Amino acid sequence: MLQGFIVEDEQFAREELKYLLTETGDIEIVGDAETMHEALWGINDLQPDVVFLDIELAKGNGLELAKQFMHMKKQPMIVFATAYDEYALEAFNLDAVDYIVKPIDEARLRKTVDKLLTRAQFQRERKTHKRSQTQGIKTIPAKDGGRMIIVQADEIYSIGTENRQTFIKTAHHKYESDLLLYQLIEKLGEDFLQVHRGYIVNVKHVSAIEPWFNRAYNLFLKDGSTVPVSRSFAKNVMQKLGFK
Template sequence: MMTAFIVEDEPLARQELAFLLENSREVEVVGEGSTLTKSYEAIRNAAPDVVFLDIELAEGTGLHLAEKLQELPKAPSFVFATAYDEYALQAFELHATDYLLKPFDEQRINQCIEKLQRMIPSAMGSKSQIKKLPIMENERISLLDIRTILYITTQGGKTQIKTLQKLFHLNEPLASVEKKLTNSSSFMRIHRSYIVHLEHVTALEPWFNSTYNLVMEDGSKVPVSRTYVKEVKERFGL
């Protein structure tokens, strides 16, 4: 399912757009904002697939916000949703995916969603997103719910998966496991030997040479190498 954030300073218009998007059953609205500054920070934290932007906002223009969004490491797609048609050329110069005019039309919204689905791999539906990870143990294949994974590491050339309840040992390289988790935005490589499940991180603890340890739900600490510090801080909105 595609995730979306709406930036609109008119409450009724924001409510209508959110309803039409979620009514399609292809989009989950993960956040809403009415001002540029707060919306930008919220979008950085939520990391949606697409942002629906009004152009004429009380404190500025959605065009400026679109420019800032393109500078993010994992920039979202964006669609302008506005009552003004004169900004269309500027919008597409900024590589907008679509340009919606108010009042919103359900058929037109659905056309926009279909266009976004063709452009965003993670929007192709839950069938393409792995929920279970096959684990070979005791000569049988178990299917591990990825939501239970704290982190994945390689130690002494062996790959290990740590959950709250158990430590699993795999006979495949870390890079192979990482590839299987590509469609899950909850996992992130933070070190050449570690991939973490971000939803299970409880704290960031400063370490030496401007690096960090991530404190996990079970109290274990996972190192962040200097190569990944900037990206980790950005994912947590720091």
């Protein structure tokens, strides 16, 4: 399932699009915004997979907003949903996955979602291929109180965030790190898997997985700890563990 964010200044249109996307079963709307300022803040914070953008906003322009995505570390896929058809060429020049003209038809939206799923799968495979070319870094710098230490990657069970602080957990210790999760997942090898927006696990230390609720899961690690798996990461996690 992909995580989506809607930028639309008309409440009725925003709620309708949210309903239609949720009904597809493949898009989870994690946030929405009416203005460019709200959108930039929300997208940077939530890091959705795809942003559904209106073009003519009361306070701003969707095309200008989309240009700013190129400066983000995680660039979301873009779908324009607008009442105007004359901006299509410019939209596709911004690498938009699709351009939908309102009123939105359910069958047409289904095709858009299928395009998004195909693009997302391609991106995952490309990223996996790149990561498989290297075993990743062997050590990570961390802090233990006032000491600066080196943690062996193989000894890491999980990595998470609490109150905007990154923590690295081994079998017997918990260390602080100045690195963010997206920086760590790019540096670590293929044994490390992001299972939640706030967690990474070393699959070598996973002992079990069980369904939780709303298509989410709990991972059990060999040290007795548990890590949540959000439903947006669940399919990839199950495939990585060999269950699907």
